[in-house]
Amino acid sequence: MSDAKPADKFVPPKELKMFPNDRQLCIARFSPCGNFLAAGAMEGTVRRWSVVEKPKPAVEVELPDEPKKKPAPKNAKTPPESPVELVALPHLTGFNGWVQNIAFHPKDKILFVADTWGRLTATAYEGDAPKPRWENVTAHDGWIRRLAISSDGQHLATCGRDQFVRVWTTAGKLVAEHRHTDDVFAVAFAPEGKLVAFGDEKGRVKTWDFGTKQAGREFDASALYKLSRLQDVCGLRTLTFIEGGKSLLVGGCEPAGGGFLEGAPMLVKFDTTTGKKQTEWKFGAAKDGFVLDVAWHPGGYLILVTSGQPGSGKIMFLRPGEKEPFFTHTNVANVHSVTLHPDGKRFAVAAMNKASNGNGRPKTADGSYPGNTSPVHLFELGGNG
């Protein structure tokens, strides 16, 4: 832990355990029941784990005639046992490219999965071999950039590289579509009504009523875009409604240039009624990259995760009314996703192995060429739930 600016009564989160993985992950989400964790991988699979609470160890009673156990040496470093384990379940397969987006239905036992070849799938997620409920292999022409589910569980929203925003029923029926002018990187449902917000590669954010099919307000997040030589550098990654839909957070990066893609993580808060920018946060230096994911904690704060140059990554805790995060955790590399457990007491992040860059060390000594991986780090929020 570092860079702490603890707020009153905030107990810094404690990492319970790191769970290795053999592939890189794009996104991780807890199920609404809290018993499962699922993650979309940079291959056509969804990784699943059961979240298993360990029984608290019984208090050992020393019997008078039993030999005494040797005490552990004073310098021994035994990590404390995690009270929670993630027990791996068989992967969900049949997807293509990357699974960059997943979303759990808030009530039913359904997981929605979007891949980068345009497939949108609804599937059961419990048991060893859960079956798909429905799938649409051409939901988009290519990369589905973002998948969102409405809070009432009635609708899905997707957006893609094909410049479309689409709204579906959770039974898979297309409700409405909007053809935009550029690659659409993020979409989110407003808490109530039939309004979605979407953001494109140029940092243009708009709302759209999928009931009336009318365009709504426009928000200028062009600070998250740069034309760098030939490259349109898109910094926009996340859209999050907060404060009951009164505010919209746009997260990503203020790009300094393409190629290496340096830029500072950025979050911009807009008033959804007026469209005016309320607050703009920049977190860190150009090497720190993007705010890639945001989780809202019912305690009134955001958990933001960032990923930039290989090795850099942060987990930040921010109250929307404050200028700076009140706590920042930096002992993780390239955090790509964060998910809050429904009990509000734990969260998990999908991060990266250390030293993930590849220049100058293409292969291991034995000539093999292992890929990078995304360990899942499980944290406890202590007294902050």
Added chain:
Amino acid sequence: MNPLCKPWEHATSRRQFLGASAGAMAFGALGGLVSPQAAEAMRKKEKQVLFVWLDGGMSQLESWDPKPNTEFGGPFRTIKTTVPGTHFSELMPQCAKQAHRLCVVRNIATKDNAHSSGVARIQRGDPKNRGVPYPFFGSSIAKLMGPTSSKLPAYVWVKPGSGGFKAEDAGFLGPKYGSLAFGDGKPPEDLLRHASLTAEEDDERNELREVFNRRYAAQRRPAYTEASSYVFDSARELMKRADIFDTTKLPAKELDRYGRTELGQHMLIARNMLEAGVRFVKVGSYGWDTHGDNFNASASLVPKFDRAFASIIEDLAASGLLEHTLVIAMSEFGRTPRINGHVGRDHWPEAWSIAMAGCGLKAGAVVGATNDKGTDVKDKGHDIGAVFHTWFNALGIDPKKTEYNNNGQPLPLAHDEMEAIKEALV
């Protein structure tokens, strides 16, 4: 013949025959004897080169050699091309339509994974160390083949940023064979004769300039003064063809087809230059070093290359120039199969691709292959020396029989232990 002549002097003679003097002899001698149409037809048969340099390293996996649904394959799909059984990344739909005109080598395996050394090493053909800097390919062609009968500069470079004369490209050949670079695709400032000057006044000024030049040259090394004169003379030829740089008068459809991007517009200028008779046109594009966010970067960059490159291939084929023009698109290396924490790909010289087309090459060929994950070449790969042999052969220059003469030091044109990629050649 002088009984004390050296073997390389014979090579020099041969070179001169193959090179600069050939064009001058053929067309200079015919000068006023052939009709303009016939002269133009003959000029169109002169060999030319288009060299597209994607600086930083385009990902082979997001372009010529995709590995969909594999560990390092990335998010993109593949698409069919006009060559049955060959697929490109979905980011290259226009090149896919031109695949029957391309020759893609997928088993390039080079040695340098740093830009600082790799750019020059690759463009010089990475020969054995002879203690002198070798010329870039463009300078080699300028030396070996000279200007075409158009008398336009032999080696030009259309690039983003600054322009000027890049003598360093020429290595030991001397500054005369450097590239004349047009920064941001713009002609040199003051290219056109000022409106207040008459042609006669302009001639008088040039006579005076030549007097000064001779005085200046008398006190300096000939290589540098020759280069200065060469650049000036080339610029004067360009004065007659300022239209080459003007893409604004082209139909909107044409501009859209190439893409209204820096690379698209520079490729159009390159097309104009090839049509006008420039021997070697290099088009540079920067920003391909996608260590971060490689896939979104590729989604932005590759289609812009795709559109511009496919359009010029299509146009060169339609005009008949492709038959006599060697077209090359490449970088200093490829990109790692492994995806780093910044969702980028790093430098990967071990297994990457070069796309070519045109004279001397097999159209529709896909040469070599990488393994299933794209981490290594299958069988034997080709280093850049072999690629240089291939290019020289495609242009009708036999690098096994032709040598440079570096002030008496015979030097091979390309790595003398390497061979041309025979599968790529007609």
